[in-house]
Amino acid sequence: MGIESGLHLGFQEQISTGLTASASPILDEYDRVIVAFSGGKDSLACLLHLIDQGVDRSKLSLHHNLVDGRESTLMDWPVTEAYCEAIAKAFGIPINYSYRVGGIEREMLRQDSATAPVSIPTSTGVNRVLGGNGPLGTRRKFPQVSASLQSRWCSSAGKIDVFDRYLNNEEMFLDGKTLVVTGERAQESRSRANYKQFEPHRTDNRNGTKVKRHVDHWRPVHAWTEHQVWDIIKAHRVNPHVSYLLGWSRASCRACIFSGRNQWATLREIAPQQFNTIAAYEREFKVTIHRKMSVVAQADAGTPFECDPFWVEVANSHEFNAPVFVDPWILPPGAFGESCGPT
Template sequence: MQTATLFDLPDIQTLQEAPAAAAPAKPKPKRTSRVHASVPLEPSTTVPDEMIRDADWVVISSSGGKDSQAMLSYVVRRAKALGMLHKVVVVHADLGRVEWEGTRELAELQAALAGVPRFEVVQAKGADLLDRVEIRYGKLKTKAEEEARERGEDPAAVKVPPAWPSSSARWCTPDAKRGPIRTLYTRLVAELAHLVLGRPVRILECIGQRAAESTQRAQLAEVEINRGASNGKRTVTTWRPIHAWSDRTVWREIARSRLPYHPAYDWSNRRLSCVFCVLGCNNDLVNGARRVPELAAAYARMEVTVGADFKKGLSMREIIRRAEALEAAEGPAARPPAGTAMAEHVGRAMTSKYRARHAALYGLAA
């Protein structure tokens, strides 16, 4: 074995001039959210009437859509029977230009007609959904370029991840709905500050999610503690009152309640809230492009800005093309008769009774 001599070793100057080996990048520490020790792991009860009795506030989230209003009718009916309607608050997260016209007003009307004493509107501060897509794109682009430089690659050649919301990245919901609604929870807690409860304020949040909507929603619990929204001052229990309901059951409750529903359903929409929801079916998206073409055009322009299609495998440009093809073939669609959507699920007889009783009670066209 040959032994290295002093002359075989590099001198000190050579060592100093040699480039140092690149130190491996340290992974950024993950942020961990701490839950207050007072927040329970499981709800104390899952019995509807017991949950309403135990709650200090019963907050019903209403998008103005059919599931929200069916849930509203059902929960209010139970609260009235218990003599606890004074606890009920209906909250609508206003999405601005991206939601169907008249949605906020309809949600308020539904709450008033149901007899709910309090209706609240919350809204995300600053940018709306489309603006947030552009802001998100800028952040993603900056991050991708920085990572490329760290790897010694050309930052101009990076591929930026899609900035649009998706089924796997539904950042729009916490930004536009959950976050603003939690500001209401803070206010509701403050309103009870004069009471000496000796415990956190109990908020029962009612959400109109149904198992029939998607595989993901089918896996949600009907009742659970919302540990992310709970803290040392409040315990938030999530209740999904209509989680097991079918479409028919939803429409039967609407017919029974006599509350008005949004006309977009008569236009054949399956969902309501954002005109263009990434989780919406193709029919809803094309329907939206026919009814609100200026908003569809804004989405198409944003696709160009962020370099990605609005929905994976389906661009807004294609949605607009399909809408224009239908307009060319059929002409401007005539508004279907009121009650068309309900009749498809519960029949014409029940729908006729709904419309007649609705007009008699409220003096409004169904």
């Protein structure tokens, strides 16, 4: 792998040399390295790459954002949290969780009310709740299929803002240097291709007068192809998230608003309750997720993936009882498949 090998420049050096496109951080300079871990292949590749680079595992942790919070089951794969937990345990790395209380569903159902508070981890191991006193507003519709984060507010309200609140409010981040690692790849979309590989994180405030917070952001797999991602997962023999084993090419929300027809058709087959709840909300709101087609029309036009009933059961469980490491390792059916997902 090692596509960044030989280029280990600090951020300031990159600014002066203009080498931001391909440089990488000096891992030893950081007091903590946090992988924003969705459970999907790209964040898994980030974790495995860090391990291959010899990162000090005592500084390493995983952070997962629960898009449904702890109250809803509308959007996500039931097994995702347990899978993330199993990966963390297998590699001996701590994991913590943040979420918007009530998840995407509560935000979607807002009527003359404020956006819900966030629950963020603390160093005591117990989450604390922040916010919830913003301006009143009404949504009463799904996030819309759009590149704009304002229309597809699920990413910002459910994930981006929640993670930022964690970094901005947890005292630990005022001490020393933090490296946040995320798995966006240029190959995924034009907008992701424009992301920098290494830059100060948006919560960075290293030059602040009152509050100083040094947070860098590294996207180690930004220049990788999907082949390289699967290669590193294969090299470590890690069982990928069950979504790939069922035919999905991404492990984002199971009911992602960007789902294609075949994904909606498969969701209807393997998780009818989740699908029907979404279809019922579309009818209630009289606004569909897709501009022209309801999820029912999309599912009708699609063809369900051929799913192994064993993996369907794993996917629908809140426990992950399958092995984390598998030998032989087999490329999952979802690899190199339909790439419907957030951009």
